[in-house]
Amino acid sequence: MELECYPTVEAGVTPPDIVPGRQNRDWMDNFHARHAYRCLPMNMANTSGWEILCPMTFNAEWNGGIHQDDIRIWTDYPQPHLSRFAKSHFSHGVITMHTGYMFKTPPGWSMLAMGAPNHIKDGIQPLAGVVETDWLPFPFTMNWLFTRPGRVRFEKGEPFCFITLLQDKFLHDIQPVIRRLDSNPELANQYGVWEKHRTEFNQRIFRQDPEATKEAWQRYYFKGEYPEEVAPAREDHVNKRRLKEPTWRR
Known part of the structure; x- marks a missing residue:
C-alpha cells in the first residue's frame, strides 16, 4: 500500500516536510520522571500518522473580530511565500494553512487531517477533517481556530498538520451496544x-x-x-x- 503525496507548490518552492509522527512532547518532558510517557495510548496516538511541518516561523494575532482582516499574520524576517502558506481565509478567527500536497490513498481509505495528537498550543485549536482522498483530485487545507483574542507563534519545523488513514466507510455498519x-x-x-x-x-x-x-x-x-x-x-x-x-x- 502507498500513500501518494503530490506537491502542489509552484516550481522552485520546496513543499513542507512530512515526517513520521514523533513521540516527544514538551509538556510530557516536564513531568516528574517523564511520567506522562508511561501512558502507552498517548505515545501510540502521537506516532500513529505523519506530521507536516511548518516551512517557516510566523506569528498570528486576532483582535476578536469576524472579518478576514481581523487576523494579522507576519514573519520576523521577509518570507516571500508566507501568503501562499498561511492566511486569513474563512474569517471568524480561523487561520488557514496549505499543506503543499494533494494526497491519494488506496481505495476505501480516507485521510484524517488534524493537529498533532497531544501537541498543545495556548490560545488556538486545530480543527479536524476527514477527507475521501481515495478519489479527491484537489488538495485540502489545514485550519486552526483562535480560542480567544491574542497572539500565537508557529515555529519552523513545528507540526501544523497531522495526517493518518482510516477506513471510515465501515463505521456505518457498526452498531454500538450497551x-x-x-x-x-x-x-x-x-x-x-x-x-x-x-x-x-x-x-x-x-x-x-x-x-x-x-x-x-x-x-x-x-x-x-x-x-x-x-x-x-x-x-x-x-x-x-x-x-x-x-x-x-x-
Missing part, C-alpha cells in the same frame, strides 16, 4: 482480577511499600499482558510505532 458486564463472564472475570491487582498495588504505593515504590507503575497494558492468572500475554500487542519516511519516486 450490555451488563455480567453478561460476559470471561470479560467480567478478567476485569475483576485486574481491578483487584490495581487496588492492591495502589494500597502498597500509599503505604510506601519499597517493592511497589521501586516498580512505580503497573505495566499490564504497556506489555500487552493480563494479570498472570487470567491469560497469557498478547502476541499481537504493539507498544511502539515505526512509520516509514516519505520517499521520492517518479
